[in-house]
Amino acid sequence: xxxxxxxxxxxxxxxxxxxxxxxxxxxxxxxxxxxxxxxxxxxxxxxxxxxxxxxxxxxxxxxxxxxxxxxxxxxxxxxxxxxxxxxxxxxxxxxxxxxxxxxxxxxxxxxxxxxxxxxxxxxxxxxxxxxxxxxxxxxxxxxxxxxxxxxxxxxxxxxxxxxxxxxxxxxxxxxxxxxxxxxxxxxxxxxxxxxxxxxxxxxxxxx
Amino acid sequence: xxxxxxxxxxxxxxxxxxxxxxxxxxxxxxxxxxxxxxxxxxxxxxxxxxxxxxxxxxxxxxxxxxxxxxxxxxxxxxxxxxxxxxxxxxxxxxxxxxxxxxxxxxxxxxxxxxxxxxxxxxxxxxxxxxxxxxxxxxxxxxxxxxxxxxxxxxxxxxxxxxxxxxxxxxxxxxxxxxxxxxxxxxxxxxxxxxxxxxxxxxxxxxxxxxxxxxxxxxxxxxxxxxxxxxxxxxxxxxxxxxxxxxxxxxxxxxxxxxxxxxxxxxxxxxxxxxxxxxxxxxxx
Numbered sequence: 001x002x003x004x005x006x007x008x009x010x011x012x013x014x015x016x017x018x019x020x021x022x023x024x025x026x027x028x029x030x031x032x033x034x035x036x037x038x039x040x041x042x043x044x045x046x047x048x049x050x051x052x053x054x055x056x057x058x059x060x061x062x063x064x065x066x067x068x069x070x071x072x073x074x075x076x077x078x079x080x081x082x083x084x085x086x087x088x089x090x091x092x093x094x095x096x097x098x099x100x101x102x103x104x105x106x107x108x109x110x111x112x113x114x115x116x117x118x119x120x121x122x123x124x125x126x127x128x129x130x131x132x133x134x135x136x137x138x139x140x141x142x143x144x145x146x147x148x149x150x151x152x153x154x155x156x157x158x159x160x161x162x163x164x165x166x167x168x169x170x171x172x173x174x175x176x177x178x179x180x181x182x183x184x185x186x187x188x189x190x191x192x193x194x195x196x197x198x199x200x201x202x203x204x205x206x207x
Numbered sequence: 208x209x210x211x212x213x214x215x216x217x218x219x220x221x222x223x224x225x226x227x228x229x230x231x232x233x234x235x236x237x238x239x240x241x242x243x244x245x246x247x248x249x250x251x252x253x254x255x256x257x258x259x260x261x262x263x264x265x266x267x268x269x270x271x272x273x274x275x276x277x278x279x280x281x282x283x284x285x286x287x288x289x290x291x292x293x294x295x296x297x298x299x300x301x302x303x304x305x306x307x308x309x310x311x312x313x314x315x316x317x318x319x320x321x322x323x324x325x326x327x328x329x330x331x332x333x334x335x336x337x338x339x340x341x342x343x344x345x346x347x348x349x350x351x352x353x354x355x356x357x358x359x360x361x362x363x364x365x366x367x368x369x370x371x372x373x374x375x376x377x378x379x380x381x382x383x384x385x386x387x388x389x390x391x392x393x394x395x396x397x398x399x400x401x402x403x404x405x406x407x408x409x410x411x412x413x414x415x416x417x418x419x420x421x422x423x424x425x426x427x428x429x430x431x432x433x434x435x436x437x438x439x440x441x442x443x444x445x446x447x448x449x450x451x452x453x454x455x456x457x458x459x460x461x462x463x464x465x466x467x468x469x470x471x472x473x474x475x476x477x478x479x480x481x482x483x484x485x486x487x488x489x490x491x
Contacts, residue, residue: 007389008386008387008389009388009389009437009439009442009466009469010386010388010439010441010442010469010470010471010472011386011469011471011472012439012472013437013439015389015436015437040227040228041227041228041229041230042230043230043436043437043439043460043461044230044231044461045434045435045436045437045461046434046435046436047434047436048434048436048437050436050437050439052227052230052437052439055472123435123460123461124230124231124232124233124460124461125233125435125438125459125460125461125462126233126459126461127233127342128232128233128234128342128343128344129232129233130233131233132435132461188332188333188344192232193232193333194231194232194233197231197232198231
């Protein structure tokens with residue numbers, strides 16, 4: 001039984017708040033399975049899952065009852081499930097030396113920590129295919145750039161706040177760049193087009 | 208059967224119902240901002256309510272219909288001419304090959320919706336041709352010279368008449384209805400009072416992603432670090448500068464600022480007809 005709280009989010013959604021990341025990931029997985037027809041999407045957040053539904057097809061109370069039932073199921077911890085994606089990184093980002101220095105680490109130590117911990121995609125947003133990666137073993141906070149770069153290349157590996165991420169397409173960006181990967185994270189010709197989804201585990205390697 | 212974009216004006220986009228269930232990919236809903244107006248135009252020519260049509264921003268666009276076709280417009284209150292005739296919104300017009308449709312500057316509203324029997328056939332991305340200006344997926348914004356194929360069929364009765372939402376209005380909608388949002392409790396009663404009593408001004412930094420409203424700043428909760436959570440169409444977010452952001456169809460999937468209120472679903476379409484400088488009240 002996952003502890004959770006329901007908060008109304010407009011006419012067509014319930015925000016479901018969990019106590020921590022593990023519960024949020026498990027909750028997301030449970031809610032995404034066997035969704036009734038009226039539930040149109042589950043939107044992952046860092047501590048929440050938002051259940052979107054069609055209020056012409058199901059009442060708010062019915063959906064709330066379904067959520068409670070779905071989350072009452074005993075489930076293995078989310079960290080044990082989910083595909084693992086290995087991302088080889090050339091640690092040559094423009095911000096790498098500065099970020100290491102700010103954190104009081106050598107560049108080698110920073111790389112060691114980035115590759116030495118298991119990451120998981122908690123939620124998406126900002127750009128198609130972009131996953132906000134978190135890790136219980138990371139424990140570092142990195143400020144964003146005061147002024148975002150006008151253009152960050154596709155494949156840039158970055159840090160901001162307590163997250164890591166990879167830019168799937170070229171775009172403006174305010175995260176600190178520590179490396180580059182040739183891994184393709186967004187490809188409309190592929191099925192699915194996104195390599196990362198909430199719950200996907202990620203490991204960075206030197207490569 | 209096809210039509211040619213002679214000039215797209217400020218912005219002409221293919222829009223339909225949009226996408227659902229793509230949050231995992233980081234892709235939001237998109238689709239026509241004024242869904243009701245798209246439906247009015249579509250039903251006039253016997254299409255389904257959400258058959259792909261064109262969303263035309265302001266005046267200036269011109270289209271050439273390259274084959275015999277049945278067309279209709281709805282949405283903004285303004286003159287749309289086919290050859291020399293002004294088209295009544297929500298009415299079907301049978302046109303011959305070579306007819307030119309010209310969109311004049313609206314008197315009231317911002318966006319026209321153009322429908323053709325059979326629908327516009329355009330590149331589908333993730334199940335929809337709708338162009339999302341934020342995610343940049345869908346059929347890209349149309350440019351001069353673009354040729355769009357027109358579908359065969361449309362099986363509904365022609366001239367299924369629905370009233371155009373802005374019909375007979377001299378001024379646009381001044382109010383939308385809102386409900387308290389999931390993070391309403393982070394704000395004071397005074398902030399809520401400001402939100403629902405103030406007459407807000409739509410700022411120039413507004414587009415299909417969001418309307419940014421100008422007015423007295425609400426109080427951003429001091430020291431708040433809200434874990435990122437879902438952003439939905441209609442969500443009204445308060446960022447650190449206290450100026451409300453009302454998200455629309457091309458919303459980001461998640462965001463870190465608190466959602467104080469949500470626009471009610473039936474009011475949402477009206478937001479697509481507001482222009483910078485116009486005033487808006489939030490009734491809640």
